[in-house]
Amino acid sequence: MTTAPARRPAPPFGTVPAPVMVVSEAVDGVFSTPRAVPVAPLELHPFAHVLHYGSACFEGLKAHRGVDGVVRLFRVDRHVARLRRSSALVHLPVPDAGLVEAAIHAAVAANLEVVPDPPGALYLRPLLIGTEPNIGSAASPSATALLTVLASPVGDYFADGERALRLAVETVLPRTTPQFGEAKAGANYVLALGVIRHARAAHGADQVLFAPDGLVQETGAANFLLLDEGRVVTPALDPAFLHGVTRDTVLTLARDLGDDVEEREVRVEELTDWSGEAAVSGTAAVLTGVGHLVLDGRSRRLGDGQVGAATRRLRTALLAVQRGEVGDAHGWTRPVTG
Ligand SMILES: *Cc1c(COP(=O)(O)O)cnc(C)c1O
Numbered sequence: 098m099t100t101a102p103a104r105r106p107a108p109p110f111g112t113v114p115a116p117v118m119v120v121s122e123a124v125d126g127v128f129s130t131p132r133a134v135p136v137a138p139l140e141l142h143p144f145a146h147v148l149h150y151g152s153a154c155f156e157g158l159k160a161h162r163g164v165d166g167v168v169r170l171f172r173v174d175r176h177v178a179r180l181r182r183s184s185a186l187v188h189l190p191v192p193d194a195g196l197v198e199a200a201i202h203a204a205v206a207a208n209l210e211v212v213p214d215p216p217g218a219l220y221l222r223p224l225l226i227g228t229e230p231n232i233g234s235a236a237s238p239s240a241t242a243l244l245t246v247l248a249s250p251v252g253d254y255f256a257d258g259e260r261a262l263r264l265a266v267e268t269v270l271p272r273t274t275p276q277f278g279e280a281k282a283g284a285n286y287v288l289a290l291g292v293i294r295h296a297r298a299a300h301g302a303d304q305v306l307f308a309p310d311g312l313v314q315e316t317g318a319a320n321f322l323l324l325d326e327g328r329v330v331t332p333a334l335d336p337a338f339l340h341g342v343t344r345d346t347v348l349t350l351a352r353d354l355g356d357d358v359e360e361r362e363v364r365v366e367e368l369t370d371w372s373g374e375a376a377v378s379g380t381a382a383v384l385t386g387v388g389h390l391v392l393d394g395r396s397r398r399l400g401d402g403q404v405g406a407a408t409r410r411l412r413t414a415l416l417a418v419q420r421g422e423v424g425d426a427h428g429w430t431r432p433v434t435g
Contacts, residue, residue, distance in 0.1 A: 108252075110381060115219065115248035117207035119200045122228075123242040126190040131200035131246075133207045139243070142230035146239035152227030153283040154183035157380045158342070159218040159251075160205045160433060163421030168212050168219070169430040171380075171419050173201055175342045179281065180223055186280040188238035189225050197223060197244070204246040205433040213250045215420050220381070222247040251381075261388025261404050262303040262377065263396070264316060265296035268365055271309040271337070272317065278337035289317045300391045304377070307338075313363040319382040320344040323363070324407040325373030333360040343378040343415070349427065350414045368392060374405030376412075384412040 114136045121131040146152045158176040160168050177197045184191045201221055205212070212219040223246045227239025270292050272278070273285040289305070296302035304316045313332050315321050320341040323330040329351045334340055348358050368375075368390055375387035386404030390397050399405075417423045421430070 110251050110253070111220065111249055113249055113251075115204075115208035115211050115250060117204065118248070119204045119207070119246040121192070121196065121200060121244045123190045123192070123244065125240065128190070128192050128196050128244060131196065131203055131244075133203050136247070139245070141228065144230035144232050146227035146229045146231065146234060149232055150227070150235055150239075151282075151284045152187050152189055152239045152242075154180065154187050154189065154225050155281050155283065156180045156183075156221075156223040157281070158201070158221050158223075159380055159419070160212060160221065161218045161419045161421075161430075162212050162214055165421055167421065168205060168209055168433050169419075169421060170201065170205060170221075170433060172342050172346065172429050173198055173431055175345070176223075177201070179340070179342070180225065183280040183282060184225055186277065187227075187282050189227055189242050192225070192244055200244065200246045202431075202433055204248050206435055208248045209433070209435050211248075211250045213252070215416070217250060217252050218419075220249045220251045222249065259404060261386040261399075261402060263301060263389040263391065264304050264306045264375075264377075264387050265300045265302035265391040266306045266308055266365060266368065267292050267296070268308050268311050270307070272305075272307040272314065275337040278314070278335070279340060281339065286317070293317050296391070300394070300396070302391055306390070308365050311365045313365060313368070314338040315341075316377050319377035319379035319385075321363075322347065322376050322378060322384075323367075323371055323373060324376060324405065324411070326407055327355070328357045328359070328373070329407075329411075330359045330361070330363060332363045341378055341380075343380055343383070346415060346418075346429070347378050347384055347411050350418070351411055353426070354410075354414065365392065369397070371399070373400070374408050375399055376404075376408045384408060384415060 121128045228241045229239040272289045315338045386408045388402040
């Protein structure tokens with residue numbers, strides 16, 4: 098008699114690099130042809146612009162192994178467009194969409210063997226940094242840049258998968274400044290860190306829902322949605338917060354399923370009265386239920402405190418497209434071959 102091998106727990110999200118990365122250098126705005134190279138420390142001059150003045154932006158997207166064994170990138174065009182938008186906002190040279198897309202494809206193709214089976218995926222992390230070695234250039238953009246596409250096999254982002262999150266609502270401090278909300282810029286995440294660490298320590302929160310001036314925006318790294326049977330409510334797009342690809346995908350799938358989708362202003366008072374579910378969306382978070390909201394220091398349970406039925410339904414619809422279990426009606430996936 099044989100016993101099934103014990104399932105090893107997946108390592109924490111983002112801690113395992115895939116063996117190959119793709120690099121391209123920009124000089125005077127012209128990027129070199131992307132090259133696949135073994136993952137290794139970058140050679141960076143200590144005077145590099147990014148180290149002193151924060152010229153950095155990134156992306157996060159996934160390639161999924163389908164039920165047919167084919168590996169497919171999900172909405173790569175949208176992620177490339179957003180990287181280009183972020184590059185412009187941090188005054189780095191903007192790479193051509195075709196070049197970034199080719200670099201991402203190359204990173205998947207070179208790491209096909211380590212793409213996990215569902216629920217895992219290959220997480221892709223394009224990164225663009227200013228490399229000009231000049232510490233006197235605080236008031237000018239970096240003349241040179243490095244684009245890398247890193248890859249990492251991942252399991253679930255939240256260590257305990259299906260548990261609903263506890264979000265602390267921050268009604269005063271913003272996550273970042275309004276002019277950088279739309280950028281996936283590295284500096285945004287350290288700006289938010291003080292509020293997040295405080296919420297963890299004071300309220301046992303998993304994340305913070307930022308609602309400066311009482312206007313709901315998003316969490317530290319995911320968008321926010323209110324859900325109910327046949328209904329989804331989420332803040333309308335605004336330059337002050339990140340335009341999530343998962344947000345757009347979930348809203349599209351909800352409309353396809355006949356739900357009412359409201360993209361509009363959401364005020365914190367509405368959270369107090371909301372009798373339905375809440376969830377956060379993001380490439381890493383997928384669609385994760387919210388079980389508790391901490392408002393004015395008081396914890397409020399949503400529903401039974403677990404992941405709700407409306408959240409599960411949309412999450413299942415999203416995963417089905419990503420894994421090729423259903424037709425790709427919107428042309429969101431791109432197969433990658435070796
Ligand atoms: C990446 C990110 C999201 C989610 O965007 P997706 O495109 O859905 O992955 C939302 N908010 C912030 C601040 C993010 O960094």
